[in-house]
Amino acid sequence: MNNENLSFATIAITGALGGIGREVTRTLSKLGAHVIAIDLLEQGEGESELRKIAPNESTYLQSNLTDNQSLRNVIEKMSEGEFPNAVVALAGIVISGDLVTQSDEDIEDVINCNLTSQIKLSREIIHHWQNKSIEGQIIFVSSWVDHVPWPGITPYASSKAGLVALSRGIARENAKFGIRSNVLSPGIVDVGMAAKQWREENDYKLRAMRAIPLGRLQSAQEVADGVSFLLGPRALYMTGSNLLIDGGASLYPMDPEDVN
Numbered sequence: 603m604n605n606e607n608l609s610f611a612t613i614a615i616t617g618a619l620g621g622i623g624r625e626v627t628r629t630l631s632k633l634g635a636h637v638i639a640i641d642l643l644e645q646g647e648g649e650s651e652l653r654k655i656a657p658n659e660s661t662y663l664q665s666n667l668t669d670n671q672s673l674r675n676v677i678e679k680m681s682e683g684e685f686p687n688a689v690v691a692l693a694g695i696v697i698s699g700d701l702v703t704q705s706d707e708d709i710e711d712v713i714n715c716n717l718t719s720q721i722k723l724s725r726e727i728i729h730h731w732q733n734k735s736i737e738g739q740i741i742f743v744s745s746w747v748d749h750v751p752w753p754g755i756t757p758y759a760s761s762k763a764g765l766v767a768l769s770r771g772i773a774r775e776n777a778k779f780g781i782r783s784n785v786l787s788p789g790i791v792d793v794g795m796a797a798k799q800w801r802e803e804n805d806y807k808l809r810a811m812r813a814i815p816l817g818r819l820q821s822a823q824e825v826a827d828g829v830s831f832l833l834g835p836r837a838l839y840m841t842g843s844n845l846l847i848d849g850g851a852s853l854y855p856m857d858p859e860d861v862n
């Protein structure tokens with residue numbers, strides 16, 4: 603491992619085979635980490651996808667993190683091998699639509715995946731780190747909408763705001779163990795869920811086109827660079843922080859007619 607770049611040798615990445623996850627996985631693998639990629643894809647298919655992006659030392663673990671047993675299994679498998687000393691929590695979903703149009707299931711799915719499963723996963727990870735005196739770090743991936751009312755994704759934004767509280771709580775409770783927790787909040791990225799909304803929801807595209815002061819979508823590499831920074835030696839004093847890398851999107855009012 604190149605210690606100039608990363609302070610952690612074994613890094614678990616949830617949602618590792620998603621749009622942003624692939625770039626984060628590729629980048630951390632290139633920097634010399636043993637990556638443990640966790641995603642929904644069936645084991646064989648996941649392994650072959652992972653080989654394409656992280657041909658060095660890497661492990662794929664299939665898990666649906668919203669399922670308690672599946673989450674426990676993934677923790678157990680990691681305990682049998684090299685347990686990660688850092689986690690990048692990227693697994694997430696978005697369901698678009700004004701709140702009044704969203705069903706109970708839509709709301710529960712978003713909160714379960716984006717918040718509840720992350721609370722449970724971090725509880726298990728931290729329990730292990732405390733028992734083994736591992737000074738680990740968790741990075742939760744939130745979004746610039748954790749404090750900006752972008753229309754049509756209110757349950758999603760609520761889940762992301764919850765992640766900020768989760769991370770700060772973990773940071774406060776675990777600083778005495780040398781365990782740190784930080785949030786990274788990207789803007790509007792040109793892959794994954796935002797790219798899908800951009801393609802499929804005209805309203806979203808019109809708003810997004812006008813809402814980024816730097817005038818372009820964010821690359822997944824720019825998110826991966828933020829993750830690498832938080833996992834590196836220059837961020838050792840950071841805990842309980844929310845690193846916002848959004849091209850200024852959160853600086854703008856949200857209704858198109860209010861922009862400019």
Ligand SMILES: NC(=O)c1ccc[n+]([C@@H]2O[C@H](COP(=O)([O-])OP(=O)(O)OC[C@H]3O[C@@H](n4cnc5c(N)ncnc54)[C@H](O)[C@@H]3O)[C@@H](O)[C@H]2O)c1
Pocket residue numbers: 616617618619620621622623640641642643665666667668691692693694695715743744745746787788789790791792793794795796797
């Ligand atoms: N794309 C953006 O513009 C953007 C902006 C800000 C924040 N984010 C956040 O970044 C993260 C990654 O987003 P993305 O755009 O790459 O989305 P994506 O849909 O491409 O990737 C999400 C990944 O999470 C996995 N996943 C979903 N539910 C899971 C579960 N129950 N168990 C295990 N894995 C599960 C999916 O299989 C997928 O590979 C998300 O948390 C998202 O909220 C994305």
